[in-house]
Amino acid sequence: MSHTIRDIARALSAEAEGDLDLVVSxxxxxxxxxxDQLALAMDPRYGEGIARGQARAAIVWPGADWRGMGLQxxxxxxxxxxxxxxxxxxxxxxxxxxxxxxxxALVDPSASLGAGAAVGPFVVIGxxxxxxxxxxxxxxxxxxxxxxxxxxxLILQGARIGARVTIGDRFICQPGAVIGADGxxxxxxxxxxxxxxxxxxxSRAGIKDQSWIRIHSLGAVTIGDDVEIGANVCIDRGxxxxxxxxxxxxxxxxxxxxxxxxxxxxxxxxxQVGIAGSARIGDRVVMGGQCGVNDNxxxxxxxxxxxxTKIFTNAPAGRVLLxxxxxxxxxxVEMQKALRRLPRLAARVAALEQGxxxxxxxx
Numbered sequence: 001m002s003h004t005i006r007d008i009a010r011a012l013s014a015e016a017e018g019d020l021d022l023v024v025s026x027x028x029x030x031x032x033x034x035x036d037q038l039a040l041a042m043d044p045r046y047g048e049g050i051a052r053g054q055a056r057a058a059i060v061w062p063g064a065d066w067r068g069m070g071l072q073x074x075x076x077x078x079x080x081x082x083x084x085x086x087x088x089x090x091x092x093x094x095x096x097x098x099x100x101x102x103x104x105a106l107v108d109p110s111a112s113l114g115a116g117a118a119v120g121p122f123v124v125i126g127x128x129x130x131x132x133x134x135x136x137x138x139x140x141x142x143x144x145x146x147x148x149x150x151x152x153x154l155i156l157q158g159a160r161i162g163a164r165v166t167i168g169d170r171f172i173c174q175p176g177a178v179i180g181a182d183g184x185x186x187x188x189x190x191x192x193x194x195x196x197x198x199x200x201x202x203s204r205a206g207i208k209d210q211s212w213i214r215i216h217s218l219g220a221v222t223i224g225d226d227v228e229i230g231a232n233v234c235i236d237r238g239x240x241x242x243x244x245x246x247x248x249x250x251x252x253x254x255x256x257x258x259x260x261x262x263x264x265x266x267x268x269x270x271x272q273v274g275i276a277g278s279a280r281i282g283d284r285v286v287m288g289g290q291c292g293v294n295d296n297x298x299x300x301x302x303x304x305x306x307x308x309t310k311i312f313t314n315a316p317a318g319r320v321l322l323x324x325x326x327x328x329x330x331x332x333v334e335m336q337k338a339l340r341r342l343p344r345l346a347a348r349v350a351a352l353e354q355g356x357x358x359x360x361x362x363x
Contacts, residue, residue: 001025001093005057006071008038012086014059018066018073022057027087030055038087039071042080059083094154099134114151132169144180150225162237168225168247176232179223183236183243183259183277185215215239217259224248224265230255236277246283258295270307282317 002025009016024038030049033039039055041047041064050058050069057073059080060066066074077083085247098120101107104121110126114133119125122140129143140158141147147161150169155161159173162180174180188210196204219238219298224247229235231252236259237243243257246265256274257263263275264283276295287298288307293299300317310324323332 001091005038005075005092008087009075010089012075013078014075014077014084016073016075018071019072022073024057027091028053029054030058033058038075039085040087041254042077042083059087059167063188095136095138095156097138102125106144117311121279126163138175155344162220164220165223165237166220166242167223168227170226172228174229174231174233174253176205176236177229178233179235180221180237181234182217182237183215185217185239186212187215219243219260227251230271233257236261252289259304264301 004020004022005018005022005024009020009056017200019198024036026037027040028034028037030039030041031052033053033055035054035056037055038056039050039053040305041050041060044061047060047064047069050071054069058066058071059077060076062076062078064074079132096302099116099118101113101119102121102123105123107113107125107327108127108129108327110127111131113119113131114135116133117131117135119137120139123137126145126147128146132153133148134151135149135153138157139153143161143199144163145350147165149167149171152169153167153171153291154315155173157175159175160178160196161221163258171349183266190210192210193204195208197272212359217237217239219240219242221237222242223236223245225303226248227245230251230253232253235243235245235253235257238260241260243260244262246267248266249263249269252271253271256329258275258277258279260276260278261275261281263269263281266283267280267285267288270289272290273292275281275293278296279293280298281293282299282301282303284302286304288305288309290308291305292310297311297314299311300319302318303315304320304330305311305326306322308324309321309326311321311326315321320329321327323335327335
């Protein structure tokens with residue numbers, strides 16, 4: 001795909017100077033950019049790389065001396081990553097899927113596909129499924145009965161969508177995701193060891209045999225508009241009510257969302273996060289990689305949790321959390337400082353004890 005500098009600047013709502021009719025067919029880092037590629041130097045740290053490459057045009061920081069760099073054209077980006085979002089959206093052609101249903105796909109006669117939908121080979125679409133216009137479904141995707149998917153969806157290879165799942169518009173699903181598997185929910189006929197420990201916080205009256213009885217999942221999953229699901233994400237269906245993901249929320253690879261979980265709007269959930277059953281997550285929550293959220297708790301709006309934070313109790317809105325168990329970030333920093341001082345403190349205590357012992361012996 002080729003674009004003029006004028007077209008790119010217009011797509012980014014950015015200012016541009018120089019030869020705006022110059023055509024580029026891709027983007028590259030400055031030091032390796034060829035003459036038909038747009039060099040990405042949105043920060044002064046990357047400016048010197050332009051001289052080592054062959055780019056004729058670049059995205060640069062405001063005020064950059066692009067002519068002095070030997071460029072013929074420049075686009076100015078006050079926010080580099082925001083410019084990257086627009087540029088990559090413009091240049092990403094997406095998967096090569098022809099409109100229509102591939103002859104090796106299996107679509108139930110009762111399913112309906114919107115105008116311009118594309119269904120790749122080895123896709124299976126169940127009874128009563130409704131798929132919106134412009135949807136693209138890559139190979140080996142399985143969509144179970146009575147699923148509803150909105151317009152403009154992109155569902156990539158090997159994704160599995162369970163029965164009765166409802167998904168909004170402009171959904172993006174990466175390979176291998178599973179949406180709508182049964183929740184992990186079991187009970188014992190008598191009070192289990194887990195229940196006892198929760199009540200006593202560690203004390204056990206005795207250990208006895210127990211067996212697990214399955215609680216089936218009658219709910220489904222409801223997903224809003226503009227949601228993105230990463231590779232190998234697992235979202236469990238609800239026990240009675242649906243598990244829900246709010247509009248605009250993005251889930252990274254390997255995230256697990258347990259049964260009955262409610263996640264709000266515009267959240268960012270990074271890789272390997274695990275959210276246990278019936279937890280409620282507010283709007284605009286950010287969780288770094290490997291965070292964990294206990295079951296049946298609430299994480300308020302605008303909470304930010306750093307990587308590997310473990311949230312065991314309700315988190316108030318706007319709180320910044322870090323650590324295991326989660327505490328305020330500033331508290332965690334002080335705790336880590338104190339932890340690093342422990343060896344020196346232990347040495348001082350040992351010296352004091354040795355001095356006391358020597359004095360006692362002398363007396």
